Amino acid sequence: MEIDKNQLLRFTTAGSVDDGKSTLIGRLLYDSKSIFEDQIAAVETTSKRKGHEGIDLALFTDGLRDEREQGITIDVAYRYFTTPKRKFIIADTPGHIQYTRNMVTGASTANAALILVDARHGVIEQTKRHAFIASLLQIPHIVVCINKMDLVDYSEEIFQRIMHDFEGFSSKLYVKDIQFLPISALHGDNVVNRSTNMDWYQGAPLLYTLETMHIGSDINKIDARFPVQTVLRPQRDEFIDYRGYAGRVASGIFRPGDDIVVMPSGFASKIKSIDTMTGTISEAFAPMSVAITLEDDIDISRGDMIVKTNNQPKAVQEFDAMLCWLHNTAAKSRAKYSIRHTSNDQKAMITNVVYKIDINTYAREEDNKELEMNSIARVTLRTTRPIMADEYRENRATGSFILIDNTTHETVAAGMIV
Known part of the structure; x- marks a missing residue:
């Protein structure tokens, strides 16, 4: 299959704290020679000042000074790079559980999601949460990067066990394509170049996987x-x-x-x-x-x-949606929020929480209906005026919305109409 060299692949990275997301992106940029010399010099200087022996690859994405000083990524960092085969936009999202909302933001327009798993810790709650969100947002490709293989002696057995654990719960997700890669972002194993430490892995390295990944248009070309x-x-x-x-x-x-x-x-x-x-x-x-x-x-x-005239969306004032609650303040019972759907801004109320998702088992919780930060639930909403909506699985643009707190004007939830 011939790849369009002008085709743009948007992908997001997700994982728990210190799984190595920023280091992985830094390695991709560094080894693919997508970084200017002055940027490399600046990062080398910062790395020395912080006492690192070599270059700190994570600094290529942690662009904000406060992030560098704290040594963490606290926002979505977007980076752009090009290889001879394809153009890329990366959304590097934070791993802290309180910043799951940033993962929703970074993944909302992605063609693929890189989910990092620390080989020492295996599949954890954040892994399942990020996989579920990727499925909910209907990202067609998930690449599970089992990182820090150097810290487990490049063990094939550990790689196989984590892959088996992930496949165990991902069978319940709606994802077209899931691939698994054993990598060491710090040392570059299977990132841009094949690893000499894992001869047992016969697959392609990450960059080649991204360069050859099939991506169709995520724009609905039928419904005007x-x-x-x-x-x-x-x-x-x-x-x-x-x-x-x-x-x-x-x-x-x-x-x-x-x-x-x-x-x-x-x-x-x-x-x-x-x-x-x-x-x-x-x-x-x-x-x-x-x-x-x-x-x-x-x-x-x-x-x-x-x-x-011959192809109209539904004009609805009451509808069901899958809702990701993003704010640290819990949802108030029958409180009014502002809903933003396309260019339509009006008031809305959550009239019912149909069920919540237990992120560890993906089971539906019909008794627990408290929407707290990071809750994912199916809800019923009512708006003051009709909105013109399609189901999210048919049309991302007219099937998605956000809820805004009327007092603080902060975004409190992101929703997908079902």
Whole structure:
């Protein structure tokens, strides 16, 4: 299979504290020669100042000064690099359990997830949590990197045991592809180059796995959805009669002449033109930002959605969703939150917790309905006005939302409509 050299692979790293995520990414960047000499010099200087014998690879991703001083990663660090075969965006997320929300953020647009497991400790609760979130977000590929193999004498038996443990619970997940790699990020075994210490492993190293991994488009090209962000009414004489509806195409394709419906009002019309900063275009598709004009003068405002007449989402005010509770303050019973779904902002209430997920067994807990930080649950929500929604498994853009605390304006939960 020929790989498109311009194709972009987005992947996220996840694991528990000190599993070596930042070191692994640093090794990938360093051994693939994707780091500028001045960056290497700066990290070498910092490494010496901190008393390290060699170069501290983790510093290539721990870019914030506070993180470097504490020796931990506390936010999502995005890095970009290119090899002759492919372009990459990495989201390096923190391993601390209180920062699971960052893993949700980093994984939300990923094509693949690298889940690190410390070979000394094996599968732990955070491993299961990250695997479940990757499954929930429908990331098609999981690469389980069993790291620090140098600290267990490169034991094939330990690798096989951890792989067996992971397969035991991952059989309950909805993941298309799971691969296992024994690595040492610190020494570079099976990261960019094959390991000479693990002749028993016949698979490819990590970089080759990422370079040759098949990735399809995660954009729904069938269901045309255009959430309206604002209405354009220029005051200049040449545009005095212009009324355009600006936004970003969430999915599908729009063309002039298409029969459309504006939701939730249900008014019908045809697309007159599709305009950009550089002129009129013949079609618009995700994720383009455009302005659409219609043949008819219809009352449209922010939060409305333009869709094809023959392919409409559901307009719902009550719906079920899988919810990841991200805040350290527990959910309040029947409290009102702000929901942000595409360009639609309004009030919402959690009316019922159907069940919670026990992250160790993946069993449904129907008696325990307290939503605390890192809880994952199926809930029922009610909104003050309709939202135009598709199921997350069909359309990521219109099947996802966040909940915001009305007092602090902090994001408290991320949800996927089911």
